[in-house]
Ligand code: SF4
């Protein structure tokens with residue numbers, strides 16, 4: 266089930282076949298679609314669409330192109346429209362210095378005024394931004410500063426990494442349109458890879474910018490699947506993974522649809538099945554949200570109690586369906602070593618492949634070298650090194666007080682020991698952390714241990 270977060274189905278390009286187009290969207294699995302207002306008239310038409318179709322929602326706002334036409338009672342009209350229960354955001358608003366259909370100072374003035382209205386009404390905004398990066402960042406930063414906020418959506422994102430990072434830091438979601446499927450859009454695909462799963466959307470912006478393989482044709486909401494498929498591909502995921510997270514994001518931002526239910530014991534990402542044994546951990550990494558927002562790729566890993574080995578095993582439908590079964594490292598699995606051993610044995614007996622994701626504290630936690638016990642049970646182990654020295658590790662990983670100063674060396678020993686008992690070993694770091702020298706980490710992993718090195722951005726592929 267897909268969501269088209271940005272459509273203009275009210276435009277006259279659909280006058281001949283609007284109903285059929287909407288039906289095709291439904292037939293192709295579009296679960297919700299947001300029709301976007303660009304001025305008072307199109308906002309009004311968007312609202313009317315929502316009254317005919319349950320699954321359509323609307324926004325109201327004045328596009329930067331149209332700010333020159335704003336007059337005396339425009340804002341009064343906007344307020345009335347925004348009061349409608351199916352108008353879920355204010356927009357699209359912003360700056361367009363590419364076309365410059367309205368003078369730039371007029372665009373800036375009404376961008377600010379509309380942001381202020383959105384703030385007053387507590388609505389997210391839909392942003393249109395083209396060739397206006399500096400002014401965009403400077404205006405938004407006067408109003409938004411919470412990276413966990415629900416500021417709104419940057420629609421049809423087509424700018425650079427700096428603007429994407431700034432938008433995320435101000436609590437925006439990033440939505441990609443058909444442009445991300447275009448042949449020459451490698452830069453954009455690079456950026457799409459870096460957007461956290463819980464901040465990502467897809468859209469059509471129809472009738473414009475149809476994605477490949479329909480490029481050049483009139484676009485329509487049913488085509489949003491092509492954009493989602495491309496996003497999944499560049500992120501190394503299946504389209505189902507992207508659909509699930511976007512549905513959850515839609516719920517988080519607008520309160521529409523369903524939230525993820527807690528208590529997930531096993532969950533699929535790509536062709537891997539992950540097992541969630543615990544939310545406890547002997548670290549408290551600065552980037553970890555397992556206690557505040559325990560959502561990974563659209564699954565809610567909050568547990569009101571830890572599952573037994575039998576419950577974990579029962580949650581696996583068929584080990585052979587998956588490339589691997591992974592004891593997940595969101596919460597430290599070696600705190601439940603007995604469960605790992607019991608379930609891993611069953612997986613191996615049934616012909617499956619086992620990976621363990623761990624913070625490498627297992628020997629200290631269990632007060633013995635646990636690696637010989639994992640021999641033959643674990644095919645691959647992935648250990649978070651996360652820093653190039655002990656002080657930096659303690660800063661980033663915030664281990665238990667009794668672990669500080671000593672745990673980093675223990676992790677290194679754990680990596681070295683792993684090589685003796687486990688066929689595939691990799692060490693990981695989370696990138697973009699202050700205090701962490703990524704090049705040095707890579708050197709340690711490759712030269713000192715000769716194991717695989719994997720830098721990852723947090724919450725990108727789970
Ligand atoms: S080791 Fe993993 S689960 Fe533990 S705090 Fe760090 S990121 Fe979170």
Ligand SMILES: [Zn+2]
Pocket residue numbers: 357392393394420421
């Ligand atoms: Zn736009």
Ligand SMILES: [Zn+2]
Pocket residue numbers: 271273301357470
């Ligand atoms: Zn638009």
